[in-house]
Amino acid sequence: MVRILAIANQKGGVGKTTTSINLAASLASIGKRVLLVDLDPQGNTTMGSGVDKRLLDHTVYQILLGEQTIAKVRLSTKPGKYDLLPANQELAGAEVEMVSLEQRESRLKEALQAIQADYDFILIDCPPALNLLTLNGLCAAHAVIIPMQCEYYALEGLSDLVNTIKRVRMGFNPSIRIEGLLRTMFDPRNLLAQQVSDQLKQHFGNKVYQTIIPRNIRLAEAPGFGLPVLYHDRQSRGARAYLELANEILATAS
Ligand SMILES: Nc1ncnc2c1ncn2[C@@H]1O[C@H](COP(=O)(O)OP(=O)(O)OP(=O)(O)O)[C@@H](O)[C@H]1O
Numbered sequence: 001m002v003r004i005l006a007i008a009n010q011k012g013g014v015g016k017t018t019t020s021i022n023l024a025a026s027l028a029s030i031g032k033r034v035l036l037v038d039l040d041p042q043g044n045t046t047m048g049s050g051v052d053k054r055l056l057d058h059t060v061y062q063i064l065l066g067e068q069t070i071a072k073v074r075l076s077t078k079p080g081k082y083d084l085l086p087a088n089q090e091l092a093g094a095e096v097e098m099v100s101l102e103q104r105e106s107r108l109k110e111a112l113q114a115i116q117a118d119y120d121f122i123l124i125d126c127p128p129a130l131n132l133l134t135l136n137g138l139c140a141a142h143a144v145i146i147p148m149q150c151e152y153y154a155l156e157g158l159s160d161l162v163n164t165i166k167r168v169r170m171g172f173n174p175s176i177r178i179e180g181l182l183r184t185m186f187d188p189r190n191l192l193a194q195q196v197s198d199q200l201k202q203h204f205g206n207k208v209y210q211t212i213i214p215r216n217i218r219l220a221e222a223p224g225f226g227l228p229v230l231y232h233d234r235q236s237r238g239a240r241a242y243l244e245l246a247n248e249i250l251a252t253a254s
Contacts, residue, residue, distance in 0.1 A: 003121050004121075004141045006134075006145070008145075009147055010164075011154075021045055021049055022219070028080060035084070035123070037084075041090070048228075059085075064094050064108060069111075079226070105171075124137040142176065147213075150193040182213065211245040218239065222238075230243070
């Protein structure tokens, strides 16, 4: 059975893209069949997967508008060994254009049904907003991974996201749940990071992944080469942390 995981946090710059690319590559390196969906008009997940967003014939935008099938749009990424539904700036228009369409929240979910048997995991990188694109990600997913930086306002933003997930559960996707909260860019020498991390564990208990993603320069560099960190510097702390996360996710029942 495929596991469909949305990677979401409406706060910007918390590590959604970094987590999407490197979790996809780590799961693929363990032998899992992975599709990564870029739902962010910034197209950073696309670029970081080694695909030039300026040279695309088809993107996820056309899937959401019903103009293309996934089979036509998906690409296989060479370095990462996973498939990708790419995105670029064009996707920013989808928000407005989907408003008049029927079942606009479940366009992605409907489209994925045709190909989900091809994969063990489908990861959906959501944009930094609680908008219709993110809603499509949450409607299509079985569960949500929430990357977060352990800093002062982190918990405040989290309650908006948790409320949105609750609304999605009541409205469109009754079985959606939080898969896990992932501490990213973690610096153990930072006292505030430790305190926020402790609060997270108090509030969310075992929903907080044991794996912690450290702040690591190799993770920040790798997208510039269009590579997951695993193929940029396999021995780096960042590469090892995302492999550990992949194994932690595999060890939990779906
Ligand atoms: N563990 C890490 N160590 C060092 N740098 C990191 C780490 N994780 C992410 N970064 C860097 O931090 C920045 C933001 O990360 P990323 O793009 O993954 O966040 P995001 O949540 O996807 O952002 P957005 O909300 O804009 O989509 C990027 O420059 C990325 O390279």
